[in-house]
Amino acid sequence: MSADSPFRPPASLLDILNGARRPLVIAHLSPDGDAIGSLLALGGILYRLGKDPVLVCQDPVPTNLQFLPYHDRIMTTPVDEVDVVVALDSSDPSRLGEVYQQGRYGRLPLVVIDHHVTNTFFGTAHWVEPAACATAELVYYLGELLLAPYNGPDWMANELATYILTGIVTDTRGFRTNSTNARVMQLVARLVAAGAPLTTITEQVLETRTFDLIRLWGRVLQTVRLDDGVISVINTQALRQDLGGLVRPESLVSFLLGAQEAYIAAVFTELPDGQVECSFRARPGHDVSRLALELGGGGHALAAGCTVKGDIEAVRRVLVERLQRC
């Protein structure tokens, strides 16, 4: 099977991982299903290799990912006595947050596993595959490479399959992105056959929302506008003052891009500090990552975002004009 693997980590990365005794594995800030799924999956693989991995993410595991086994092993503060650092699903070191302390870990080998096209190739050894649909997909091939020689074709325990499928469902938005192909669907079938509960994962990752959030969708959708192919909404603090939480921009912005008349969708969310979080989605043939990168953000051609200063109405006006040229 390994000979057929579409993705292979560089030998230098394998050497570092094989030599690690107590690796510190870090997933990015504001973790999503691919960050947490990759973190738990790599943790499980390293553990099965006889290592003592330490799993860290600065922000807590979101409620909707707490169905994942052993999610409570993930810590929010760093530890000492580790010998290797692994950064997952993070395009640059700032995504790791304050848990990645240069003074403490700067002298250790830093291994980077990621699939973002905007990755800055930081670290001692990096494995960056923009063609992978999720970082969890890379962790799968790493697991196959490292565990199958010892455990045979059934190396993939039920919970490893669950973690990996959670990452894939998250980043493909339920097999909707153009990174979804026959290779990915064959892997998905294998993960489901290994016991990963696809419908539970999809429900938790893509469909769980609160009643307040549904009410907020109704209010935010009152602000919808279509300007020459760019569909947008604004989510002001005033709209949600009597409600809990934020609209998760991922699902609303994808919903908007379903408009037949639109080729780009944008959600502008006013944050408590007055900054505006911008989330962009594009149809194939357009590229919103360059604008996001220019404004200090990041992402992929078809899905990117950034946070900017300014009045939310003015930000919308200016950026919708820029988006019309993306």
Added chain:
Amino acid sequence: MSADSPFRPPASLLDILNGARRPLVIAHLSPDGDAIGSLLALGGILYRLGKDPVLVCQDPVPTNLQFLPYHDRIMTTPVDEVDVVVALDSSDPSRLGEVYQQGRYGRLPLVVIDHHVTNTFFGTAHWVEPAACATAELVYYLGELLLAPYNGPDWMANELATYILTGIVTDTRGFRTNSTNARVMQLVARLVAAGAPLTTITEQVLETRTFDLIRLWGRVLQTVRLDDGVISVINTQALRQDLGGLVRPESLVSFLLGAQEAYIAAVFTELPDGQVECSFRARPGHDVSRLALELGGGGHALAAGCTVKGDIEAVRRVLVERLQRC
């Protein structure tokens, strides 16, 4: 492969199909992706067997399914000189509409292929498998049985795979229903490998909406209520008087069921004739099909619907109370 098929049609049904020269294949009224996908797939299979199938559906192919090859071969009026009738994805004869004329076709063998648990077992030979995720899944196994002996393992032409995957994506709502399992995902991987464009299908079937429809979602969501676990909205004629079209209840009602606080979701839509179309969804452990059936509708335990007379506010009040006990 056929020996392993999880579903096998009865021999009597195969005899009728094998003996047909010019079969009339009918999909149900208000066709969805499983109706049209099954219709085109079975048409393609029968054609490849050297027959001259006639494909009919009383209502036109919806715009979002017009990406399917040869969709323009589907007629909306019946014809003479057919020798067998096949009813697809239809739980009872009324679902076929006026194109199924008793006087004209009553004496011909009637073959029924369906996966609705509410099927009334009408027809001369029926193949009803409630465990199938879609009627298109049954058509796949029929195609394998009938075509693989002649054409080998590659019997499945690209467009047949596209039709079948369209049916499966529609009825599993993108692999979200509890009818989605390892068997289904292995078939999906096979269909994608055979050339079915999963992301296009998902986009067309589940994510295509007009700008007006998005505006209508915002308005309808203003009516959202949560009553002891039942989340509901009403879609009145007044709300959409300046907009085109109806909210497709399938996607809005599924969206509502994402509410963590709800176990049943309902969308009530006021029709132009004053009747109220009711669409219900339930979480596993509940059953909305009995209520729908009692009110003259149909469906599955977790997804059912009906059309009733009455003032929309009154209908909501009475049925929400009934739904709380489902």
